[in-house]
Amino acid sequence: MERTFIEEDWMSKPDALVYDNHPETLIDRPLHYCPGCHHGVAHKEIMHVVEELGIQSEVIGVAPVGCSVFAYHYMNVDMQEAAHGRACAVATGIKRVRPDKTVFTYQGDGDLAAIGTAETLHAVNRGENILIIFINNAIYGMTGGQMAPTTLEGMQTSTTPYGRNIKDIGYPLKMTDLVAHLPGAYYVTRQSVHTPNAVRKFKKALKKAFEYLKDERGTCFVEIVSNCPSGWKMTPVESVSYIEEKMLPEFPVGDLKTPEK
Amino acid sequence: MERTFIEEDWMSKPDALVYDNHPETLIDRPLHYCPGCHHGVAHKEIMHVVEELGIQSEVIGVAPVGCSVFAYHYMNVDMQEAAHGRACAVATGIKRVRPDKTVFTYQGDGDLAAIGTAETLHAVNRGENILIIFINNAIYGMTGGQMAPTTLEGMQTSTTPYGRNIKDIGYPLKMTDLVAHLPGAYYVTRQSVHTPNAVRKFKKALKKAFEYLKDERGTCFVEIVSNCPSGWKMTPVESVSYIEEKMLPEFPVGDLKTPEK
Amino acid sequence: MSLNEEIVIAGFGGQGVLSMGQTLAYAAMLDGKEVSWMPSYGPEMRGGTANCNVIVSDERISSPIVSTFDTAIVLNQPSLEKFETAVKPGGLLLYEASTIVNKPTREDIDVVEIGAAKEAQKLEKKQVANMVMLGAYLCKKPIVNVGLVMDALRKALPERHHKLLPINEQALERGKALANGGG
Amino acid sequence: MSLNEEIVIAGFGGQGVLSMGQTLAYAAMLDGKEVSWMPSYGPEMRGGTANCNVIVSDERISSPIVSTFDTAIVLNQPSLEKFETAVKPGGLLLYEASTIVNKPTREDIDVVEIGAAKEAQKLEKKQVANMVMLGAYLCKKPIVNVGLVMDALRKALPERHHKLLPINEQALERGKALANGGG
Amino acid sequence: MSEGNGKDVRLMKGNEAFAEAAIRAGMDAYFGYPITPQSEALEYLTREIPKRQGVVVQAESEVAAINMIYGAAGAGARVMTSSSSPGVSLMQEGISYIASAELPCLLVNINRGGPGLGTIQPSQGDYFQSTRGGGHGDYRTPVLAPATVQEMVDFVFEGFRIAEEYRTPTLILADGALGQMMERVELPPEGSLPHEIPSWATTGKTPDRESNVITSLFIEPEKMEKVNEKLQEKYRSMEKEITFEAENVEDADIVVVAYGLSSRISQKAMHMAREKGIRVGSFRPKTLYPFPYEALGKLAETAKSFLVVEMNAGQMVEDVKLAVNGKRPVGFKGRMGGMIPDPDEILAAIENIDN
Amino acid sequence: MSEGNGKDVRLMKGNEAFAEAAIRAGMDAYFGYPITPQSEALEYLTREIPKRQGVVVQAESEVAAINMIYGAAGAGARVMTSSSSPGVSLMQEGISYIASAELPCLLVNINRGGPGLGTIQPSQGDYFQSTRGGGHGDYRTPVLAPATVQEMVDFVFEGFRIAEEYRTPTLILADGALGQMMERVELPPEGSLPHEIPSWATTGKTPDRESNVITSLFIEPEKMEKVNEKLQEKYRSMEKEITFEAENVEDADIVVVAYGLSSRISQKAMHMAREKGIRVGSFRPKTLYPFPYEALGKLAETAKSFLVVEMNAGQMVEDVKLAVNGKRPVGFKGRMGGMIPDPDEILAAIENIDN
Amino acid sequence: MARKATVLIDKELCKGCELCVIACPLEGLVLSDDLNLKGYRIVRLDTDKCTGCVNCALVCPDSAISVFREPKAAKPEAT
Amino acid sequence: MARKATVLIDKELCKGCELCVIACPLEGLVLSDDLNLKGYRIVRLDTDKCTGCVNCALVCPDSAISVFREPKAAKPEAT
């Protein structure tokens, strides 16, 4: 691997590596995602946060069914692969029997907001002390780009070939807003990872979420407005503009609920 | 039956009967409910409204699994008995293939707000042109008085024998509030039937709901804050006070969303 | 002949129908008998009625649900309607006086009216009407002695309710007396 | 001998791998042959690769999925790695010149490099690289004639794209020429 | 993509073929949820139905989809859903309800490798679930097992007919390969399967009739037993729908029994064996329920042994044994978890018996 | 309610008895959803667990409950859920996942009359679902069929042991009567079934080991086939767990085969028949899967015929036929939809064979 | 004085829940000691002053109550 | 002039998505014509001015980028 190659003398100094692309918490293995897919960004930065907080041995993750079904191939923490939509129920099961652990789910919009609606809302309503990471790319990536509940109005997908028609099939579902309305939710935020600064903000929010979990006062919920270049039939670079121009107006980033409020 | 017995001369005049306890839309059959159960009040008045609107032949109802599973024994309209929690999906199926009909569901809080959470919210989010009647008695009546998602804090049920503990099992779920947040919801209201005036208001709201349905602009949703003397282990009369003093503060009546707003 | 007594106890929800059956079954179990107790369950409960089958036997019990009975103890009118015909010829039908409008009509069985509610009122504890009834039954069919019933109650009731044991015993005795034509 | 040709076509998602296979299968179907076309499907697509099996036969086809091939047409390096070993001895391996870093090494099969992408660029329509490749294949194994391939394209393409037929035909011909050592 | 000889002949994917067939069979509505390897059906329908006739709704889950089917079927519509193994498992409660309420509908399971999330590759691991009613209670569903894309089309028509004639949910069980592969198909003309709204459907109570009620609840066990007796009677009467394909069985020493994709491969193996002089026949049930017990039982009088080939751990083996009833040995050759057997290994299994 | 003779003897409802047994067997967590006729289990546990040890959560549905079970079992806990027929149907996907991921857990199905919403009365209509894996793919679950409230207790201990020894979801299948009735039970002491957190469980990755992963996804069919082979091997190895109860079979002309409640009634009928001089024996499988094929097959050498008695349409009949393998006729007497046969009608069926 | 309004209570439908009792503004309904065939104590009207306000009927869960009111003298029909 | 910071790009991990390219404030990363073994065109650093801002690494989905910055001269240790 080239990354062990030293080009300048100072590079071998201990502090020189300011961004380590493979922290201990990230398994060194090529990702299976399409080029430019934000799942990769999210995985990597979640694991950076786990590394920075030094909680690797406390964490138990739950992977969904969706493109990120193999999250456990990359995240170097104990993990369980849940059935489609049931990650929050699985996380509940884990957390209830291992109350001293930090349990998180990582779920797509099909998983969390379609088939998993009940499990998600009820876990939050019970105030389960878990962290739900919701990666919303407004489409079913895994199965070939079908409409998700979060698909934007007019957006073309393989099951809305003429664009999502509100009258027929309804509105982009704002799960995060619903979650924020539940008293069991403790910290609820929506972020994105489409620019370096967005990534920085996401990391900060995620770190907060992990920390708030320790309060044991309810569910933490972090949405990531994300992309799917393949499903959107765009280049990764185009997908970044689409996020900026279409996704964020519908799903604006920011905290929806904080413990202080 | 005694009700054909005429005590005063004027009683045989055509206009004398100002409250007919058995309109054509209500099947003349003793109800199986416990004494004082509000399911009976709700059934009767829903059918009075159908009668008054003259829509008996247009209406298709969906009964839930819950004490009102036999609603079709009483409501003299075409009906389908849905699986537990799935009434909104069943109603969607009916309405999509019979778009000219008026389709309603009648569901308890276990049915609609626990196992049926996803089906309910997604039907509303799709803006299905159906009417959802949600009878919330804060308990699972049918199965013997277990906790429902809407059970009040501290309330004793057969599965919260020491009172509902928020920390452990979460908060009374306000489904109607969640529904009102969805753009697919057209008219959302919460009513009760515990006093004569409450019944009058409920009827008015229900009539509006049926009428709004004709606009074909989204889902109408009517919650009825209701009782379960058996599950609550109270007399019917005590249950009326409980509604007034405990239920209504948590579930206040009124419109949550109207087409005008 | 070996004992095999099949009983139905039926009435309203609040009348202590189920616990009467349990107490009887428990007492018989303490006596070394094979016993089973089986409640009716389900939506028919919604109407407010409840009933249970109790079987006390010297032999292993096959099914806890039976459709004809050696004894029916009925505490309200709908139960009478439901179970009068289910009593085996020569069997016993005990009923609560105050709740029955249309009296039983069968003549091939032993029909006994008991004013258990009234008797309980006299004891100033209407909850023990079921024990009056049980006492009456045990008078007619002494399949287990009252001492064991008291043992059963002692074990079934939580400690803090043991102060109620004496009144239950009184009720049982009054029931016996009533069934004996006394009281 | 009766015809039974089993082909795999593999490359990146955007390279027209699947439609190349469909066109071939369709043409052979028009020729009265038994055909099957089977895509790879599933998460391995996430990496951006795609492949399909095509079988053209005089006889009823048993399984549409086979693990060794008479011909492999590969359009990128990972596909070469995956399928080089799967070509039957004596079989044919066609590969796209521009995407292959490490060349194939087998000597018991017929290995042909085709600069299909470059050729398509010359035609100023990079989408037809797959047809160049198909032409090259049909030169090596004329299991169906180019006229039928054009018929297949005509039927498969929506009317509004029929203006593209000529350039596709050109591409097919260029491919044939390339494989013939020409071009 | 038609051949232009009057017949409507195309090269089609199994998933698209059965979707197109449904439109042509006059399907009123489809409710479904994406899952590999059958999502193309929903995709095809969302593309075609807006241009043609009917309703198509992407449900929020398979649980919702099957209950939408219940509702629409109860309202008298001709309806279909499709899914693959995990999704079909989620439908089991709903299917039991539909069977009990006696509603007609067509379900398609494009079987993938299980259990659990498994693989998305072709499998026949859902045989038990399909033929024994994976849901609760004593119900069965007729199960049709196509072996070609053409049959994916034909069995849609057949499936709707059976569903409506017997008022029963009817299942097409095919493996992932049949859903994904393209083959030549000839499509029947649109509207060739007539359909009237049945009188029992919930279409609004008119003054001339009592209210129609669709339910599966019969709280008194005496009534529920009657319902069950009626169902069992119906299942018995379905025996006349049994179909199968037998080849070379007359003189066969060994009969290979297989359905769907594995039957095609088995037939190839049979031909290979015949070339080697081994007298092999092939028997393919097209209906897995009701199962051709009788026809297979008769073969036990002439054949010396049976070999069942499945893409599972040997589920149909039980039915074959029940048919053969101890008269002859029943062997098994299977692949699991998404693997497809090849003709050579079946041939080897045949030769193994023969020796 | 103990007898006070040292032993802990009580008069208990089946539902409460198995719940109490679970606490005594060291259950770490229970996740469930109310449904008649088994809601008393959840009620009992919500009452007892706060005073004792463990976790109890009322889930929002059976789908959620079974997935909570998956999570908790994956984290190494000893877990149980219970439900009744429609609820168990909803769990089928989850059970298939648990089987595939090889997680131990105990499931209790207090079977009621189906299909559909049906009745809430006792039934054995879920035999197929239980023994053939109602979910997708080639998995099985060991199935224990208690016939007394005492066995409802004993089989909880047995069930946890089997679940953990084989890393498999294990099912107790009992009918509604066994859940609702009270009988005498003797309770084993608390903590008599040791339990350690298994090394494969997700308990947090420590530096001394790789991360633990619980999954049922093996996307390459080659791997998934391996997983399946391992499962099949495991199922074969379970055969040593087969248990049954045979009475009067040595000299029997007719063997009545029944499980659960119907076996009790059948035994009564057997005694009645013996009194009439008919040589009847009774055979009761306690494990429905793995099924005692061999033991029953041996009886086919001495008995002249078999009569299967079930509270369903004749589901175990298939297993008995598979065991008897054509050697003897297999008759059937059943009631459906929540009806319970009485000894007289079984006797009549016996006499019918005898003549 | 003749009554202006009255209610009819279907004895066999009444379950004695007393919801009508607390709904009557006149406190005109009372639980009697009579049992119906189901064994419920039933309600009866114990006033001549009933106004026909229908309150009781509205809250009765069992549709046991119908309400009658003396019609106003019919207006002479317009010709 | 020696570089003050640089990035290392793992060639075999890069998928040529260009998200890093648009993230670099210096426009210092470019898609090269080189293919890696998977057949992706890969990105390379085309500047000496890299500041080590880590923007590129943050947005790289495939963890292909690590960033190095010359450490400040260590402060003399307190004794």
Ligand SMILES: Cc1ncc(C[n+]2csc(CCOP(=O)(O)OP(=O)(O)O)c2C)c(N)n1
């Ligand atoms: C029960 C069930 N239904 C459907 C599927 C098929 N399926 C797999 S992933 C998925 C949706 C993926 O979309 P999303 O959750 O948004 O994740 P993404 O791939 O977009 O990251 C579906 C429908 C399944 N595996 N299981």
Ligand SMILES: Cc1ncc(C[n+]2csc(CCOP(=O)(O)OP(=O)(O)O)c2C)c(N)n1
């Ligand atoms: C799948 C399934 N799970 C559980 C049940 C059992 N069940 C029947 S009704 C009910 C809840 C009833 O509560 P609710 O909906 O509030 O209605 P209520 O009786 O209070 O009117 C439950 C859990 C069932 N029938 N089906």
Ligand code: SF4
């Ligand atoms: S399909 Fe979409 S979500 Fe899935 S890996 Fe590709 S780009 Fe990412």
Ligand code: SF4
């Ligand atoms: S149990 Fe409760 S909800 Fe059900 S009928 Fe009785 S009072 Fe009504």
Ligand code: SF4
């Ligand atoms: S109609 Fe009004 S006044 Fe008359 S009894 Fe009823 S509530 Fe009382």
Ligand code: SF4
């Ligand atoms: S409200 Fe109706 S049921 Fe209740 S007491 Fe009055 S009349 Fe009887």
Ligand code: SF4
């Ligand atoms: S570290 Fe900053 S300056 Fe350097 S290449 Fe990356 S984005 Fe550009």
Ligand code: SF4
């Ligand atoms: S972001 Fe990463 S994968 Fe994408 S081009 Fe840059 S280095 Fe390559």
Ligand SMILES: [Mg+2]
């Ligand atoms: Mg998505």
Ligand SMILES: [Mg+2]
């Ligand atoms: Mg309720």
